[in-house]
Amino acid sequence: MAAQVFAFIVHKDGVADDSALELISAARNIFPDASPTAILTGAGAGLDAVCQEVAASYKQVWKVGAAALIYPNAELVRPLLLKLLPKGAVLLLPHNTFGMDLGPGLAVKMGATCIPDVVGIDGLAGATLKVVRQEFNGQASTHLACDVSNGAVISVRSGSFRPDESRSAGGQVVDKSGEAVGLSARRRFVEVVQAEVGDVDITKADVLVSVGRGFGDKENIPVAEELAQTMGAVVSCSRPIVDAKWLEKSRQVGTSGKTVKPKVYLALGISGSFQHMGGLKGNPFIVAVNKNPKAPIFQVANVGVVADVLEFVPELTEKIREAK
Numbered sequence: 001m002a003a004q005v006f007a008f009i010v011h012k013d014g015v016a017d018d019s020a021l022e023l024i025s026a027a028r029n030i031f032p033d034a035s036p037t038a039i040l041t042g043a044g045a046g047l048d049a050v051c052q053e054v055a056a057s058y059k060q061v062w063k064v065g066a067a068a069l070i071y072p073n074a075e076l077v078r079p080l081l082l083k084l085l086p087k088g089a090v091l092l093l094p095h096n097t098f099g100m101d102l103g104p105g106l107a108v109k110m111g112a113t114c115i116p117d118v119v120g121i122d123g124l125a126g127a128t129l130k131v132v133r134q135e136f137n138g139q140a141s142t143h144l145a146c147d148v149s150n151g152a153v154i155s156v157r158s159g160s161f162r163p164d165e166s167r168s169a170g171g172q173v174v175d176k177s178g179e180a181v182g183l184s185a186r187r188r189f190v191e192v193v194q195a196e197v198g199d200v201d202i203t204k205a206d207v208l209v210s211v212g213r214g215f216g217d218k219e220n221i222p223v224a225e226e227l228a229q230t231m232g233a234v235v236s237c238s239r240p241i242v243d244a245k246w247l248e249k250s251r252q253v254g255t256s257g258k259t260v261k262p263k264v265y266l267a268l269g270i271s272g273s274f275q276h277m278g279g280l281k282g283n284p285f286i287v288a289v290n291k292n293p294k295a296p297i298f299q300v301a302n303v304g305v306v307a308d309v310l311e312f313v314p315e316l317t318e319k320i321r322e323a324k
Contacts, residue, residue: 004086005036008093008102009054010072014046016054018281019094019156021163024057026092026156028164029121030129035059036092038171039084041077041180043070055171057164063173066180071189074101082109083179088151095155096278097255103153112151115144117274119160119299124148134274139294158278159300200234202251207233207264210253211241212276214269214290214309218246223310224268227317230324236260238276254279269309272297289313 007023009016020038027034038058040051043065051063062084068076085091091106093099095117107114119141120132127149133142146152202208209228211221221235228235235251242252253260254276261282268289270276277300280286288301291308298304305312 004088005031005034005090006085006092007036007038007058008077008081008091008099009038009040009050010094010096010098011040011042011046011050014049014053016050017094018163018283019096019158020054021057021165022158022161023092023094023156024164025161026118026121026154027090029161030090030124037062039081040064041066041069041072041080043067051173055169055173056167057169057171059169059171061171061173062176064180065175065177066183068183068185068188069180071192072098073185073187073189074098074105075185075187076183077102078106078109080180080183081106084176085110085151088112088149090148090152090154092154092156095157095274099155103155107153110151110153112153113146113148115146115152115154117157118154119157134296139296157274159280159283163283199248200251202234202236202253203258203260205234205236205260206262207231207266208236208253208260208262209233209266209268210236210238210270211247211268211309212238212270213240215241215246216269216310218244220310221246223313223317227266227313227320230317230320233264233266238270238273252279267297267301268313270297271295272300 005027009020027036038054038061041064047065051061055061104114117133118131119134122130129146129148131144135142209224211224225235236253237247237251239254241247242249255278257279259279262284265284265286286301287303288297289305289309289312293306
């Protein structure tokens with residue numbers, strides 16, 4: 001099967017999201033010799049800057065600039081992509097809130113196959129693409145055979161593919177802004193309301209000790225705080241900890257919390273749902289401790305420890321003190 005492959009690039013403040021490099025690797029898992037075309041929408045100087053950045057990794061970059069596209073609105077981007085994409089195209093996009101909004105409706109309009117939240121790609125045989133998804137909050141992996149003869153819209157989970165950091169494409173930026181004429185939507189961008197930073201800004205930390213439901217009780221949080229103090233780290237958490245009011249919202253990592261880029265990430269008692277992992281960027285060194293050996297966090301961790309966090313963490317804290 002011969003098809004053109006495209007990647008929709010998410011960006012903010014003139015900087016491409018980490019998924020931009022991951023989508024290249026995903027594309028090559030489908031077509032080993034793939035040279036995907038990047039598509040970027042937006043407005044102003046920030047769009048020009050990010051297009052030049054992406055051109056270092058993609059041989060061709062399609063830029064669509066329009067005032068209405070300054071904020072990614074799926075109602076506007078969907079008809080735009082229908083104009084831009086050739087019949088039978090394969091489009092890769094990040095599995096984030098925007099991708100989940102854009103992908104299904106776009107696939108219907110294209111008459112293509114929609115394959116959401118992909119964590120692995122086993123290859124293409126004829127017109128059949130084999131992919132891996134996770135079910136039951138990551139407790140089971142599902143292997144699917146998908147007919148992509150009419151094209152496909154595939155959303156890729158963050159961190160599932162190693163980013164292609166070669167940046168040797170020397171790509172060309174092609175202005176497709178004329179295709180944005182006449183776009184309209186019933187919803188419009190109003191403003192971005194930044195979440196409160198709180199007492200600590202976890203987005204600036206190089207080392208995060210992140211706690212999850214496995215800690216069992218609010219009274220156990222000081223165990224993690226002691227480890228973080230010993231390491232010179234900052235305590236963060238998953239959403240259940242915030243929902244239970246054990247820690248403030250400003251410490252939450254995830255799609256509904258903060259996006260962080262630490263060098264080292266200790267995931268303690270965290271299962272590793274895609275909502276949580278979606279907030280973790282920059283390819284950090286991940287150490288996961290969980291008593292469930294099938295927890296999805298172990299699929300992305302550099303080091304995995306199957307243990308009760310309340311038994312393991314105090315011992316780790318003591319060993320670090322001894323090493324100092």
